[in-house]
Amino acid sequence: MKILVAGRSGQVAQSLAAISTPDRQFVTLGRPELDICDPASVEAAIRAHQPAALINAAAYTAVDKAESEPEAAFAANETGPRVLATAAHQAGFPILHISTDYVFAGDKDGFYTEDDPVDPQSVYGRSKLAGERAVAEANPNHVILRTAWVFSPYGNNFVKTMLRLAADRDTVRVVSDQWGSPTYAPDIAEGLSRVLDKALASPTNPSWRGIFHMTSQGTCTWADFAEEIFRQSAERGGPSAKVERITTAGYPTPAKRPANSRLANGKVEAVFGFGLPAWRDAASAGIQALA
Numbered sequence: 001m002k003i004l005v006a007g008r009s010g011q012v013a014q015s016l017a018a019i020s021t022p023d024r025q026f027v028t029l030g031r032p033e034l035d036i037c038d039p040a041s042v043e044a045a046i047r048a049h050q051p052a053a054l055i056n057a058a059a060y061t062a063v064d065k066a067e068s069e070p071e072a073a074f075a076a077n078e079t080g081p082r083v084l085a086t087a088a089h090q091a092g093f094p095i096l097h098i099s100t101d102y103v104f105a106g107d108k109d110g111f112y113t114e115d116d117p118v119d120p121q122s123v124y125g126r127s128k129l130a131g132e133r134a135v136a137e138a139n140p141n142h143v144i145l146r147t148a149w150v151f152s153p154y155g156n157n158f159v160k161t162m163l164r165l166a167a168d169r170d171t172v173r174v175v176s177d178q179w180g181s182p183t184y185a186p187d188i189a190e191g192l193s194r195v196l197d198k199a200l201a202s203p204t205n206p207s208w209r210g211i212f213h214m215t216s217q218g219t220c221t222w223a224d225f226a227e228e229i230f231r232q233s234a235e236r237g238g239p240s241a242k243v244e245r246i247t248t249a250g251y252p253t254p255a256k257r258p259a260n261s262r263l264a265n266g267k268v269e270a271v272f273g274f275g276l277p278a279w280r281d282a283a284s285a286g287i288q289a290l291a
């Protein structure tokens with residue numbers, strides 16, 4: 001069985017490609033042959049591969065750059081998901097779509113559930129929220145999985161940045177007033193595959209449709225995450241640095257980040273019967289893969 005994955009070079013797309021088996025082949029496609037904003041290229045990919053489902057792992061993820069490029073962000077994060085969901089609906093199969101903690105304002109005291117009101121504070125967050133709505137409108141057969149703080153052996157991410165910085169400095173300044181769950185893209189890929197099991201086995205069951213939160217277990221600040229990365233890296237003889245804890249105000253960025261990105265995972269556990277590993281175990285797997 002083939003599963004079409006939009007986005008070939010991204011962290012989640014490459015993690016899906018890595019767990020392909022002869023029984024479940026994740027066919028990852030990206031530009032130029034598959035542009036999610038171009039209906040003709042999406043329809044051609046579906047005709048060529050005859051997949052059983054579609055996963056959208058493509059997105060515009062440059063959070064700060066999005067503030068000055070809203071059209072590009074909305075094209076990839078709203079138009080593209082609508083094109084994919086429409087094509088999947090016409091072909092009669094489900095779409096799994098990935099979204100983000102940035103749909104929330106980040107000012108809640110406690111974990112965000114799927115029922116909490118959204119209130120994105122950045123262009124990226126607004127474009128991702130528009131994408132969630134576009135997918136839900138275009139294809140009732142959808143699962144939208146919101147995740148956060150993604151890292152992996154692939155592409156650019158926080159773990160790689162910390163290890164690179166530690167290679168040539170003693171101290172790294174990291175914000176310590178934003179909370180979330182560092183989530184390992186290979187764990188997201190396993191989670192998507194578990195979701196697919198149910199979605200494909202009982203395609204008419206409405207309980208698996210809708211929005212779900214899926215992050216690592218446990219929460220921390222970016223500074224905590226950096227300290228754990230350096231502790232584990234040092235244990236393996238890799239680069240390490242001291243973390244200087246700073247506030248968000250001390251590290252101004254064009255896009256506002258949610259102070260609280262803690263997502264409650266109870267719904268995905270109840271409906272799909274799994275949870276992702278704890279973030280420290282995820283960090284360990286990531287550092288081992290990079291070593």
Ligand SMILES: NC(=O)C1=CN([C@@H]2O[C@H](COP(=O)(O)OP(=O)(O)OC[C@H]3O[C@@H](n4cnc5c(N)ncnc54)[C@H](O)[C@@H]3O)[C@@H](O)[C@H]2O)C=CC1
Nearest residue numbers: 007009010011012035036058059061098100147148149150
């Ligand atoms: N990176 C993170 O920390 C987080 C990511 N997410 C979401 O997770 C999903 C996967 O993220 P990552 O794997 O980290 O993203 P990534 O930035 O590593 O990969 C995105 C991929 O999409 C491709 N792409 C962009 N526009 C395209 C188009 N028009 N046609 C085809 N491909 C296109 C890019 O070339 C890139 O390969 C995204 O939906 C993202 O919004 C959610 C929360 C946090």
